[in-house]
Amino acid sequence: MPFTELHCHTLREWGRHNYKPYGMACYGKTASQDMINLVSIIVDGEEELIKKPRLLGVYNPTSPLLQTKILLNGLFIFAKYNQPLLISSAASAGSTSPVTLAGTLVQTNMEVLSAIVLTQLINPGTPVLYGSTNTIMDPTNGNPAYGSIEFSLITIASAQLAHYYNIPSKGSGALTDSKCFDVQNGFERFMTLYCAASAGHNFITCAGTYETLLSESFELLIIDDEMAGIIKRGLKGISVTKETLALDQIRKVATEKKNYLMLKHTVKNTRKEIFVPKLVNREKRGIWRKNGAKDIITVAKERVDEILETQKGPDLSSNIEKQIAKYTQIVTSRSLEDYIKLEGIDNSKGTIDVAGVKIE
Amino acid sequence: MPFTELHCHTLREWGRHNYKPYGMACYGKTASQDMINLVSIIVDGEEELIKKPRLLGVYNPTSPLLQTKILLNGLFIFAKYNQPLLISSAASAGSTSPVTLAGTLVQTNMEVLSAIVLTQLINPGTPVLYGSTNTIMDPTNGNPAYGSIEFSLITIASAQLAHYYNIPSKGSGALTDSKCFDVQNGFERFMTLYCAASAGHNFITCAGTYETLLSESFELLIIDDEMAGIIKRGLKGISVTKETLALDQIRKVATEKKNYLMLKHTVKNTRKEIFVPKLVNREKRGIWRKNGAKDIITVAKERVDEILETQKGPDLSSNIEKQIAKYTQIVTSRSLEDYIKLEGIDNSKGTIDVAGVKIE
Numbered sequence: 001m002p003f004t005e006l007h008c009h010t011l012r013e014w015g016r017h018n019y020k021p022y023g024m025a026c027y028g029k030t031a032s033q034d035m036i037n038l039v040s041i042i043v044d045g046e047e048e049l050i051k052k053p054r055l056l057g058v059y060n061p062t063s064p065l066l067q068t069k070i071l072l073n074g075l076f077i078f079a080k081y082n083q084p085l086l087i088s089s090a091a092s093a094g095s096t097s098p099v100t101l102a103g104t105l106v107q108t109n110m111e112v113l114s115a116i117v118l119t120q121l122i123n124p125g126t127p128v129l130y131g132s133t134n135t136i137m138d139p140t141n142g143n144p145a146y147g148s149i150e151f152s153l154i155t156i157a158s159a160q161l162a163h164y165y166n167i168p169s170k171g172s173g174a175l176t177d178s179k180c181f182d183v184q185n186g187f188e189r190f191m192t193l194y195c196a197a198s199a200g201h202n203f204i205t206c207a208g209t210y211e212t213l214l215s216e217s218f219e220l221l222i223i224d225d226e227m228a229g230i231i232k233r234g235l236k237g238i239s240v241t242k243e244t245l246a247l248d249q250i251r252k253v254a255t256e257k258k259n260y261l262m263l264k265h266t267v268k269n270t271r272k273e274i275f276v277p278k279l280v281n282r283e284k285r286g287i288w289r290k291n292g293a294k295d296i297i298t299v300a301k302e303r304v305d306e307i308l309e310t311q312k313g314p315d316l317s318s319n320i321e322k323q324i325a326k327y328t329q330i331v332t333s334r335s336l337e338d339y340i341k342l343e344g345i346d347n348s349k350g351t352i353d354v355a356g357v358k359i360e
Numbered sequence: 361m362p363f364t365e366l367h368c369h370t371l372r373e374w375g376r377h378n379y380k381p382y383g384m385a386c387y388g389k390t391a392s393q394d395m396i397n398l399v400s401i402i403v404d405g406e407e408e409l410i411k412k413p414r415l416l417g418v419y420n421p422t423s424p425l426l427q428t429k430i431l432l433n434g435l436f437i438f439a440k441y442n443q444p445l446l447i448s449s450a451a452s453a454g455s456t457s458p459v460t461l462a463g464t465l466v467q468t469n470m471e472v473l474s475a476i477v478l479t480q481l482i483n484p485g486t487p488v489l490y491g492s493t494n495t496i497m498d499p500t501n502g503n504p505a506y507g508s509i510e511f512s513l514i515t516i517a518s519a520q521l522a523h524y525y526n527i528p529s530k531g532s533g534a535l536t537d538s539k540c541f542d543v544q545n546g547f548e549r550f551m552t553l554y555c556a557a558s559a560g561h562n563f564i565t566c567a568g569t570y571e572t573l574l575s576e577s578f579e580l581l582i583i584d585d586e587m588a589g590i591i592k593r594g595l596k597g598i599s600v601t602k603e604t605l606a607l608d609q610i611r612k613v614a615t616e617k618k619n620y621l622m623l624k625h626t627v628k629n630t631r632k633e634i635f636v637p638k639l640v641n642r643e644k645r646g647i648w649r650k651n652g653a654k655d656i657i658t659v660a661k662e663r664v665d666e667i668l669e670t671q672k673g674p675d676l677s678s679n680i681e682k683q684i685a686k687y688t689q690i691v692t693s694r695s696l697e698d699y700i701k702l703e704g705i706d707n708s709k710g711t712i713d714v715a716g717v718k719i720e
Contacts, residue, residue, distance in 0.1 A: 103606030177642040182655035186546020246463030295542035
């Protein structure tokens with residue numbers, strides 16, 4: 001499938017199967033306008049879409065310090081139609097930003113804020129998210145390391161910057177550089193998700209991914225859902241009240257030869273205090289073996305199969321399907337040359353400096 | 361091997377192979393005195409051992425609110441010889457302590473503090489660690505869940521209590537309830553280790569374990585060492601100085617068409633800013649496949665083999681070996697009945713109430 005049609009097919013499937021808002025890169029004014037038009041067909045008109053935004057435009061400045069013309073073209077469309085824009089640099093410290101994490105934050109902060117300012121000039125009040133997909137370059141092989149602790153530190157600091165500016169923020173979590181379902185995969189995805197969540201990011205992307213964002217797995221998506229529940233319980237912390245301090249209960253057990261399993265206090269508070277995970281295995285080895293000695297991916301796979309079998313999407317009416325099919329013809333009939341012409345891209349200088357030589 | 365001899369063989373192997381201090385449960389005055397005697401042989405005398413403690417006595421109150429006689433017997437010996445004591449309850453919220461985490465902290469705080477007070481009455485100044493091995497009972501199967509977020513919350517809170525009392529503290533980390541080397545194993549062990557470390561515990565136990573502490577793996581031990589490095593980098597945070605903010609470097613790249621890979625600033629700061637893990641894989645899939653598509657356990661196994669082949673322990677002189685062999689004969693000639701008699705255990709009431717009926 002040519003990438004110039006990708007958005008079209010993706011949004012049709014989104015309309016058929018999904019109840020939630022959806023995000024795509026605002027890749028050019030042509031594709032972005034297509035997205036607005038397609039989603040307008042699905043949600044019954046532009047007016048409804050503007051009133052109740054369903055699309056999220058993902059806009060990445062190009063580090064260091066560039067805003068590319070094609071993405072700016074798309075940003076204009078999303079802002080015009082009041083769809084939220086997620087502005088997020090994806091710098092690699094040591095390669096496309098300073099190797100020092102503080103320096104990476106300074107540079108990408110400029111990149112993100114300048115794009116946010118643009119959205120407000122285009123359409124004041126356009127909803128935006130202050131994002132970070134910044135990480136370090138692994139010094140041994142030059143690859144971006146998304147499963148690194150430095151990635152997590154940058155994620156935490158970017159939430160703090162967003163809070164400082166009072167802008168809702170986006171971090172990435174559940175990332176790993178592992179290419180398989182191993183212990184590395186598990187600990188890196190928890191680390192990045194926990195750090196993003198505990199830093200207070202409003203929106204956290206990348207669940208289900210592995211291989212430095214290049215792969216996606218349904219099983220991991222289900223596991224990340226469970227990890228999100230675990231972390232949510234963690235962020236609730238420990239409730240300290242007369243009821244939870246339970247001095248009277250401790251006295252009862254100490255003086256009346258009762259045990260905690262018998263107490264009403266236990267029944268009453270178990271659900272409030274204890275998060276019960278669905279995939280994690282806490283059985284003794286004998287029982288675990290008897291039940292097939294399954295690892296968590298195997299258990300998640302069973303849940304995935306169940307969901308795929310039973311869950312139904314909203315589906316689209318035949319009328320909407322017809323309109324989308326018609327629109328799809330327009331998109332598929334465009335050549336890459338048409339596309340380039342429509343975007344007004346001069347291949348020799350496709351970028352605009354943010355700071356350029358004027359930086360002080 | 362009868363458990364009444366275990367400490368003897370363990371400490372001999374410790375002496376042969378280990379350069380670090382070692383901890384064992386202070387299981388009775390007989391075994392504890394054996395431990396003191398054996399280690400004294402190894403380190404050249406009681407006086408040296410008292411001056412520079414090498415043994416850590418692990419003392420667990422029995423929740424709810426009991427101190428068992430046999431462990432108290434051992435606690436007396438360790439305190440007398442000035443060896444540090446790790447005092448740590450292992451309550452299971454909902455079963456042996458209140459289901460509310462705050463209530464579990466109240467009860468186990470009493471258990472730990474009362475035992476600590478005892479150590480100071482026996483020998484003022486005895487070094488102690490305020491510990492927590494408390495967790496929740498999984499409500500679905502009744503097992504203690506050491507890989508749970510509630511375990512981590514209790515671990516964090518117990519560090520705060522220890523800080524409040526200004527007593528060095530012990531938490532547990534790298535725990536999991538998984539029975540295999542899967543994604544659950546990875547994320548639970550990171551969660552528990554990260555929480556224990558970031559809460560500021562002075563001493564963190566349980567590296568290398570899985571299956572709710574029932575199993576130990578060399579490969580996991582090596583992975584936990586790497587995770588410790590990662591977390592240590594995390595706790596260092598982000599250094600914010602003129603050098604790390606790197607405004608001059610950003611300006612250079614923006615105005616002089618330089619890139620960060622070329623800058624001295626990058627070379628100079630890479631090692632300071634970036635932690636380079638040894639086991640984690642960050643290669644692209646093609647290279648990873650070409651190198652055998654190894655998961656992290658396989659990589660760790662190679663490192664384990666290398667360590668076992670090359671690392672040498674301190675070994676013991678033939679004179680010390682002879683003395684230990686002689687002492688071992690004393691220990692192995694004891695029957696279980698001898699042991700019970702030596703401890704003065706009356707089977708009908710082997711425990712002492714801490715709070716008993718006097719609790720107000």
